[in-house]
Amino acid sequence: MNQEDLNTRLSEIKSKLISIEQTTDNRIYLLCEAQNNYEVCRFLFEDLALRFVIATGIDSDNWFEVLYHFSNDETSHIVTVKAFIRDRENPAIESISPFLPGAEWIEREIQDLFGIKIKNHPNMRRLILNDDWPEGVYPLRKEVRK
Amino acid sequence: MKKTVQKPVLAVGPFHPLQEEMEYFQLTVDGETVTDIDVRISYNHRGIEGISETLQFDQVPYLVSRVCGICSASHPLAYINAVEEIAGITAPERAQYIRVIINELERIHSHLLWVGLGGHFIGYDTVFMWAWKYREPVLDLLEEITGNRNNYGNVCVGGCREDIPDEKIPKILKELDKVEQKTEMLTKAVLDDPILHARLKGVGILSKEDAIKYAVTGPTARGSDVAIDVRYDDPYAAYGDLDWKVISQPKGDVFDKAVVRLLEIFESIKMTKEALKKLPKGPIALEVKEIPSGEGCGHAEAPRGETFHYVRSDGGNRPVRHKIRAPSYVNVPSFRASCIGETISDVTITLAAVDPCYSCTERVAVVDSHNNVIHDYDTLLRMSREKTARIKKEIGAPELKMEDF
Numbered sequence: 001m002n003q004e005d006l007n008t009r010l011s012e013i014k015s016k017l018i019s020i021e022q023t024t025d026n027r028i029y030l031l032c033e034a035q036n037n038y039e040v041c042r043f044l045f046e047d048l049a050l051r052f053v054i055a056t057g058i059d060s061d062n063w064f065e066v067l068y069h070f071s072n073d074e075t076s077h078i079v080t081v082k083a084f085i086r087d088r089e090n091p092a093i094e095s096i097s098p099f100l101p102g103a104e105w106i107e108r109e110i111q112d113l114f115g116i117k118i119k120n121h122p123n124m125r126r127l128i129l130n131d132d133w134p135e136g137v138y139p140l141r142k143e144v145r146k
Numbered sequence: 147m148k149k150t151v152q153k154p155v156l157a158v159g160p161f162h163p164l165q166e167e168m169e170y171f172q173l174t175v176d177g178e179t180v181t182d183i184d185v186r187i188s189y190n191h192r193g194i195e196g197i198s199e200t201l202q203f204d205q206v207p208y209l210v211s212r213v214c215g216i217c218s219a220s221h222p223l224a225y226i227n228a229v230e231e232i233a234g235i236t237a238p239e240r241a242q243y244i245r246v247i248i249n250e251l252e253r254i255h256s257h258l259l260w261v262g263l264g265g266h267f268i269g270y271d272t273v274f275m276w277a278w279k280y281r282e283p284v285l286d287l288l289e290e291i292t293g294n295r296n297n298y299g300n301v302c303v304g305g306c307r308e309d310i311p312d313e314k315i316p317k318i319l320k321e322l323d324k325v326e327q328k329t330e331m332l333t334k335a336v337l338d339d340p341i342l343h344a345r346l347k348g349v350g351i352l353s354k355e356d357a358i359k360y361a362v363t364g365p366t367a368r369g370s371d372v373a374i375d376v377r378y379d380d381p382y383a384a385y386g387d388l389d390w391k392v393i394s395q396p397k398g399d400v401f402d403k404a405v406v407r408l409l410e411i412f413e414s415i416k417m418t419k420e421a422l423k424k425l426p427k428g429p430i431a432l433e434v435k436e437i438p439s440g441e442g443c444g445h446a447e448a449p450r451g452e453t454f455h456y457v458r459s460d461g462g463n464r465p466v467r468h469k470i471r472a473p474s475y476v477n478v479p480s481f482r483a484s485c486i487g488e489t490i491s492d493v494t495i496t497l498a499a500v501d502p503c504y505s506c507t508e509r510v511a512v513v514d515s516h517n518n519v520i521h522d523y524d525t526l527l528r529m530s531r532e533k534t535a536r537i538k539k540e541i542g543a544p545e546l547k548m549e550d551f
Contacts, residue, residue, distance in 0.1 A: 024231060026380070027443055051374065052361040053445075054471035056456050067469075069443060069454065076380035078443045102361030105187075105479055128188045140196060 001048070003075050010079070013043050018084075026077045037066065037083040038094040044070045045100055050079060052102050057110040059142045064091045064116055068103075085116060092117040113140040156180070156490060158497070160189050169478070171497070178489045183482055198468040203229055203437050204303055206465065210455070211297050213472060216259070218297045219245075219252040220448035221455075221470070227382050227444025228457040229303050233437050239426045241305035245383040246421045248291065248298055249446070250414040254325065255284040256449035257407040257414075260501045261336070264404060267494050268345055269531030273336065280328045283321055290314065305431025315422050326415045333408045344537040346401035349488070350496030353398055356483035364451025365406045366477045366500050370398035376447040387424070390417050400499040407501075436463070448473050450501050474500070491529045 001009070010020065010028070016039055018031040032040050044050045050070035058065040064085040071078050085091045095118045097104045107118045108127035115138035118124060126133075138144060153174045160170035168189035174182040194213055198206050207222035214221065223245055230237065237245075258281035265273025285295045291310055292298035300307050310318075336342060352362070357370035367374055373394040377385040393409045395402035439461035445454040451473030458467040477500045485496050 023440065023442075024234075027231070029441075051358070053452065053454050054456075054469070054476065056467070056469035058458070058467050067456065069456065071379075071445075073374045073379040078380075078445075080443065100361070101359050101482070102476060102479065105475065128191055130188075139193070145196070145199075 001072065001074055003077070006048075006072060006075060006077060006079075009048055013040055016040050026075065028077060028079045029082050030079065031082045031084070034066075034083050034085040034093045037068070037081060038096060040081050040083075041068050041070075041096045042099055044068075044079060044081065045096075048072075052100055053078070055103060055106045055110060057114040057116060057140070059114060059140060061142060063088065064114060066093055066110060066116065068096065090117070091115065092119055094119050095121040097122055112138070114138050115141065153181075156493075158493075160186065171481070173485070173490075173493065175490060178491070180485050180488050180490065180493060183485050185479065185481070187478075195468055195470055198470075199465055202463045203459075203465065204434075206468065207301055207303075208299055210470065211299060213470060214448075215296050216252070216256045217448040217450065217453060217472070219249045219301070220446045220453045221472075222299075222301045223249060223383070224444045224446040224453040224455040225457065225468075225470075226301050226303055227446060228442040228455045229437060229444070229459075231442035231444060232440040232457065232459050233303070233434060235304060235432060235434065237305040237432060238429045239384070240309075240428045241430045242384040243421045243425050244306045244310055244430065245301060246385060246388070247310065247418050248288070248300055249383070250418040250421070251284055251288050251291075253414045253449045254411050254418075255281045255288070256501075257411050258284070258329070260407055260449075261332070261404070264400075264495065264498055265336075267498050267527070267530060268342075269527075269534045270342075273332070276328075276332055280325060280332065283325055287318055287321055291318070302431060303437070304434040305429070307431070309430050310422075310425065312425075315425065319419060319422055322415055322419055326412065329408075329411050329415070333411075336408065337405065341534060341538050343401065344540075345534050346404065346495070347397075347399055349400045349492045350484045350499055351397065351399045352480055352484040356480065357398065360476070360480040360483060362451065362477045362480050362500075364448070364473050364477065365403055365410065366451060366480065368392070368394040369403035369406045369499075371396045376445050376452050380445065382444075382446060384421060385417075388417050388420050400495055403499045437461075450474055451477055477501075491533045494527065494530045 016032055016036040021029040030040060045052060050072050053069040053071050056067040066083045068081040069078055083093060085093055093116055095107055097107055104123060105127055107121055108124060110116055111118050112126055112128040156173035156175050158171035158173065160168050170186040172184040173180045194209060198209055201209060206225060210221040210225050211218040258277045262274040262277030265277065288298065289295045292300045292308060352370045354371045357367050357372045363374060371394060373392050375392045378392050390413045393406050393413060395405050437459050439459050441458040443456050445452055453473060454471035456469040457465050460466045481497065485493055488496055
């Protein structure tokens with residue numbers, strides 16, 4: 001898939017996105033709301049056959065973000081899905097592990113460190129935190145870091 | 147009274163005194179066959195992503211070079227790639243070449259280390275001794291260039307900290323010739339050995355489909371016919387200027403992963419030599435005053451696979467978020483695909499084939515349903531070696547002699 005194909009194919013999913021941003025020649029960010037993350041990631045992985053790299057959780061004060069990084073190795077593009085979770089009280093997002101087992105660990109890690117509930121995860125247990133770590137304390141949240 | 151059937155469990159881990167990673171694998175076994183696998187990690191979580199947000203941009207490379215002792219060139223480089231992307235700067239050409247040289251020397255010594263340990267696990271201690279002996283001069287070269295055998299601390303935002311003096315280049319080239327010659331002997335001995343073929347072929351297969359699903363990278367992916375390599379696919383540093391090829395093998399078994407690593411050593415030697423010969427003149431670093439706000443993704447091909455760093459800046463002097471993806475973190479879960487259905491005697495080498503920083507394999511113990519240890523690590527290692535000896539006898543192979551190398 002060359003660059004033009006990639007841009008054309010990405011526009012197919014536009015209805016699920018807030019916007020598409022391009023920071024440099026080969027870094028593309030797809031911004032979406034939390035409820036669309038499953039559909040957008042499934043499209044990138046299954047329909048466009050991009051390679052899953054990793055996911056990143058971010059606490060941005062008023063909301064949470066989960067970033068899913070995908071790589072198109074043929075054109076050197078990194079396509080990042082940026083899902084915004086607006087509900088700070090009960091943050092939750094759909095798991096992408098059912099079709100992408102390579103994401104199982106990182107989703108467990110995000111739940112551990114940010115307290116973002118990963119819905120429908122096939123094997124949700126703690127990954128990073130110790131068994132005796134208190135419930136409800138999430139090490140990478142802003143209020144804990146302060 | 148309710149009677150529950152307890153399946154025998156094979157516990158691998160959790161601690162290994164040799165290396166800094168600790169992992170615990172729990173294998174459910176039916177006789178000799180592994181039927182399920184469960185993993186626990188994070189016994190030694192150091193919170194590097196959290197610490198990184200308390201350091202300034204130019205201090206972070208020293209922190210991330212300590213993520214892994216062996217990948218201590220590729221982690222800082224991936225981070226630098228991300229920060230340079232945010233700042234929109236490109237390091238001087240000479241610095242790009244120096245980055246390649248250090249990263250490729252790192253790959254050579256890491257792959258030799260793996261070959262040695264792989265040999266050790268199946269009872270070929272001669273391979274272990276020789277591979278590590280050949281690895282030593284590579285570490286000496288790194289010490290000569292950077293001042294350290296590991297944790298080189300040579301890369302910085304905008305370039306490199308230390309230059310490679312031109313007068314050292316002939317000596318380095320000479321040493322590399324020697325390393326190449328010896329590695330060639332070792333490679334031929336390993337690849338021509340009928341016992342290794344019998345012992346490693348068809349063992350621990352990771353299919354191409356599973357390699358894609360589990361998103362593995364590095365030799366683990368390339369051994370399964372997924373020819374991806376960040377150096378080739380998204381060239382950073384000076385990789386785009388050099389002449390080399392991506393090595394891949396079709397079958398996905400332990401043997402193919404070994405072949406990939408052995409052949410990659412030669413590509414790395416070739417690349418290092420070319421980079422040394424072409425090393426451009428000029429400055430090695432730019433002065434970088436501040437990092438603007440923004441976000442960047444940097445990646446680099448570490449010996450074990452893709453190292454990926456995501457950095458977000460708010461225009462201050464520290465990253466507000468720094469995500470690190472180490473290759474083993476993603477490669478390790480692929481054990482579910484490669485170990486289930488294998489026998490216990492093959493698990494040691496199948497786990498090792500991913501090159502997961504070995505933390506796990508030293509403390510293998512088989513326990514029965516009453517949690518009494520019936521096989522300890524030594525027993526399992528002995529079982530693995532006995533299988534090698536059995537194959538040896540069956541195919542009537544001669545004893546491996548020192549002179550063969």
